[in-house]
Amino acid sequence: MIQRRFAVLAAVLVAIAAPCLANAQVYPERLTAKMKHVVAAYQRRDRDEREEQTERTTKTLRLGSNGELSLGNIAGDITVTRGGGNDATVEIVKVAKARSADEARELLTLVTVDVSERNGRAEVKTRYPSGDENRRNNRRNFNVTITFNVTAPSGTRLNVNSVSGNIKVSDIKGEISVGTASGNVSVTSAGAIAEAKSVSGNVEIVNAQGDDSLEASSVSGDVTMQRVSVRRIQAGSVSGNVKLEEVQCDRAEAHSTSGNITFTGPLARRGRYELKSFSGEVHLAIAGGSGFEVDATTFSGDVRSDLPITMRGNTDPNDRRRRRSLSGTYGDGSAILELSTFSGSIVIAKK
């Protein structure tokens, strides 16, 4: 536990220090003061909040086989798996830490979970005391996490959001929207996934089949899809990699600023695939025999194709510009590839 706390403390320090480097040139004293403040706060919290109290409750929700469940959490993990029957069960595990056992028990009563259900729709929402209530109770921080372990019918439509915590969903075939600000998102063996997003964690989708669009993104984490078959994929990260492995779709749009983009899978006839990175590599490994028309450009990297492409435009292999762009057709040219990176390289290969 202590190691974990120090790991969290270290992560917070790194996270705060890194982005402040530019500001530090202007306000070095503020940066130092802020770091000292954070260190002191965490040390105080580790020292003071040693008493832990746990409360477990279970709710049964009558959703039916194709009901809808919305779950909103503030801090804590959420796991949703397939269960039998037409009911969903929600296990709520509240853990409070404080200086004394009594205070921890009091915290458990202050942080509540609102559950409402009507006509096959249920909403589960964590509620922390408002700012006014905190001021009345002379409290600033609530060291309370709530973990949700949910089993739901396979056809349940899910809308799961959290501020801080990991989200895992498996074997749910109804439409899924999941997102967390700080934590990882993992969805496996799913049907239609509308959205899977995180700000500071990884997003992973494995084995998903649907007829519609799938949007997955992270700000600082990787976005990975494996064995996903949908009509359209939109995937992006600012500083993470985007990996689309063994995917099948009519349209794919993937972008990253500093991460790599990888695509492996077949191309659909009349499909469109736009893969963009700024400083990362763009790598395609194409399965099957579909032809394509390609426009690939890089500013300072190289473009290479292992497939024989009938070139358009500049065909002089010694020309510097030629190595940095590639326009042409492979096979019947039925799919369209738009590939770009600013300082990385682009590779088109056969899988």
Added chain:
Amino acid sequence: MACTRYLTQIQEMVDGTLGAIRRAELEMHLDQCEDCHALLDDLRRIHDAAGSLDDLQPPDRVWLQIAGRLRQDGRLAETAASSAPRRSHLALLALAAALVLAVGASLMLLWPRGETPRAPAEAGAGAPNSGNPAAVNSVEDVENELRQAEQHYESAITRLQQIANSSQSSMDPQVAATLQRNAQVIDQAIAESRAALRSEPTSAPARGALFEALRQKVTMLQDTIALMNEMRKGNSAGAAQVLNKS
């Protein structure tokens, strides 16, 4: 004024891309919120009006001039002049104008009551029109319009950055740190592509990279401000939803 957390959903509803669950959620909200309902009606009217506009048809000589420039750069061999460049720069201008509208909406939501927000386009003063571009007359005009689009982005970024900086204390420190760190990644991309454009002013990859990075910066700032707004209201769950819907 419409509620921040529903802005994206309302736009998606107008575009016809909103999923079933979020549509149901939005419809419940629209039943209770006159402002959001009014915004939806307005956006639908704009959408319908835009759909009825005629395509702009620039003179043929414009494409000949562009083709000539591309041939000089070695980017075009024998193929006929394509309409792609026209679509490309018009799309950029349209995107920039849309961003300014979106930024304006963010400003309206965030501005303290009693003060009148200035449109972001005013910040870029001197500033070029934010509406549809006039008919294109030369390659220089195309470049000017691209420059205008960049200015729109820049003024939007400046405004959003000011708001974000002034409200940062309302956000969870770890999330704020992540957003800041990644904003710097994007800033680096903007700086590098600008430097590349200075060394090779006609480079399409450099220009494309610059606009992509600018677009990402605006998007991230808009998300950041929406998140701060929810945090300020004490609605952490709503904040998570804002980020996740963005």
